[in-house]
Amino acid sequence: MASVLLLPDPTVLALLDVEVNEEAKIITATAKTTSKEAHCPVCGHAADRVHSRYVRTLADLPCSGQRVRWLVQVRRFWCENTACSRTIFTERLPVCAPAHARRTVQQAAVLCEVAFALGGKAGSRIARLLNMETSHDTLLRLMQRSEPPVVTAPRILGLDDFAWKKGHRWGTLLIDQETHKVVDVLPDREAETVTRWLVDHPGVEVISRDRAGAYADGARKGAPQAQQIADRFHLLVNLHSAMVRLFERKHEILKQVVTKEQAQNKGTASHCSEPDAQGKDEPKPLTPTEAQRQARHARRKNRYEEVIKLHEQGMSQAAIATLVGLNRNTVHSYIQAPEFLEQARSSRHKSKLDPYKDYLHQRFAEGQQNVTHLIAEIREQGCAREQYDRV
Numbered sequence: 001m002a003s004v005l006l007l008p009d010p011t012v013l014a015l016l017d018v019e020v021n022e023e024a025k026i027i028t029a030t031a032k033t034t035s036k037e038a039h040c041p042v043c044g045h046a047a048d049r050v051h052s053r054y055v056r057t058l059a060d061l062p063c064s065g066q067r068v069r070w071l072v073q074v075r076r077f078w079c080e081n082t083a084c085s086r087t088i089f090t091e092r093l094p095v096c097a098p099a100h101a102r103r104t105v106q107q108a109a110v111l112c113e114v115a116f117a118l119g120g121k122a123g124s125r126i127a128r129l130l131n132m133e134t135s136h137d138t139l140l141r142l143m144q145r146s147e148p149p150v151v152t153a154p155r156i157l158g159l160d161d162f163a164w165k166k167g168h169r170w171g172t173l174l175i176d177q178e179t180h181k182v183v184d185v186l187p188d189r190e191a192e193t194v195t196r197w198l199v200d201h202p203g204v205e206v207i208s209r210d211r212a213g214a215y216a217d218g219a220r221k222g223a224p225q226a227q228q229i230a231d232r233f234h235l236l237v238n239l240h241s242a243m244v245r246l247f248e249r250k251h252e253i254l255k256q257v258v259t260k261e262q263a264q265n266k267g268t269a270s271h272c273s274e275p276d277a278q279g280k281d282e283p284k285p286l287t288p289t290e291a292q293r294q295a296r297h298a299r300r301k302n303r304y305e306e307v308i309k310l311h312e313q314g315m316s317q318a319a320i321a322t323l324v325g326l327n328r329n330t331v332h333s334y335i336q337a338p339e340f341l342e343q344a345r346s347s348r349h350k351s352k353l354d355p356y357k358d359y360l361h362q363r364f365a366e367g368q369q370n371v372t373h374l375i376a377e378i379r380e381q382g383c384a385r386e387q388y389d390r391v
């Protein structure tokens with residue numbers, strides 16, 4: 001009875017022998033097929049004339065911390081159906097292991113779960129600890145071969161974009177907002193793709209999305225019955241951006257208010273000595289761009305000082321990065337710098353056409369607005385082809 005329990009498929013296999021190698025921690029079990037006939041995989045014809053035998057090696061789930069390996073004797077049969085294109089075939093073990101597989105169905109299922117949970121490399125490390133050593137490539141192959149789950153439309157659908165490659169290619173993540181699970185992934189963030197998905201998966205009642213126009217269009221066309229709402233995250237992000245812009249615009253006014261309050265607190269004397277109180281020397285109001293630049297500079301400096309303070313308190317760079325919300329490389333560069341470094345202001349983009357700018361303006365004003373002619377003219381003056389190709 002115990003031997004039957006060991007078999008991956010007792011209906012077609014008989015256990016012949018079990019050998020335990022305690023040193024290598026491997027259990028090797030030998031079995032053979034018991035059916036009298038097999039069916040040709042091409043024509044389905046039953047065959048009982050054996051051509052030859054060979055041994056398949058299959059890795060199985062571990063037992064008591066020891067690896068389990070099956071040596072299964074299988075047979076090749078003659079297909080006697082004259083109309084069949086196959087002459088010889090190997091009997092199949094559908095419940096035990098698919099054709100050409102080197103592991104049992106049970107082990108493949110467990111490894112596939114590990115791969116989905118942890119990915120290739122981490123999954124490979126855990127599989128080795130579980131005595132099912134396998135490469136990360138094999139785990140990825142198992143994932144690719146697995147049946148994709150059946151996608152059903154959730155009642156409340158969340159739409160958001162993500163980067164396949166940041167700044168280059170974007171996809172769309174579809175989330176069931178009630179279970180907080182990913183429902184599907186779309187290859188891009190185009191309105192047509194969203195529309196197509198919603199048409200193929202009817203039943204969505206509420207669509208939570210950011211304020212991008214493409215998702216609004218896609219949702220309107222694909223699920224006109226669904227109510228569209230802005231998700232909380234993007235509302236907060238928008239509020240945050242609006243507040244930052246407001247404070248940047250009003251930075252100078254806020255600074256003046258603080259300065260005045262400080263002066264009032266110091267008393268009349270200091271108030272009188274305030275140089276920019278009401279006199280002619282009152283500084284000119286900053287332009288919005290300049291105010292934003294100053295605000296950004298102040299934020300950078302505050303962050304720098306915070307990083308240095310935490311570093312002096314003995315905190316690790318990784319912990320500082322998490323706490324301050326900066327990249328670890330930025331934290332590292334702050335700590336390495338002898339003092340707060342002003343960010344280099346980007347100079348205006350220099351064009352290789354700059355030497356010809358006055359001439360081009362003049363010719364344009366004279367009425368020559370044909371680009372081909374203008375290029376020909378500056379080429380005569382020595383402008384190399386690659387110069388205007390690059391600009």
Ligand SMILES: [Zn+2]
Pocket residue numbers: 040041042043044045079080081084085086
């Ligand atoms: Zn056949």
